[in-house]
Amino acid sequence: MNDSTKKPSKKTLYASAIGTALVALCCFTPILVIAIAAVGLGALTPYLDFILWPALAVMLAVSFLAYRKYKKGCASCEVTGINDTHENI
Secondary structure, eight states, rough: OOGGGGGSHHHHHHHHHHHHHHHHHHHHHHHHHHHHHHOOOGGGGGGGGHHHHHHHHHHHHHHHHHHHHHHHHHHHHHHTTTOOOOOOO
């Protein structure tokens, strides 16, 4: 099977979704603030928004691009006739 007919991997899609979830968790919950305060760097908490919001935007963009790449690869698999549910015996 050559590369053009191979089913695309979901690794990038899963990695970007997990990264987006972690950044969102740090943005919308006090988990990161508590962790930073426990380390003794509580004075840095007002500046977290300057890092977390752009990081969330970047991760959402990466997730969107990974999803588009995966769906484009799946569409080419369907066109060439590759199907996971029915294997030729």
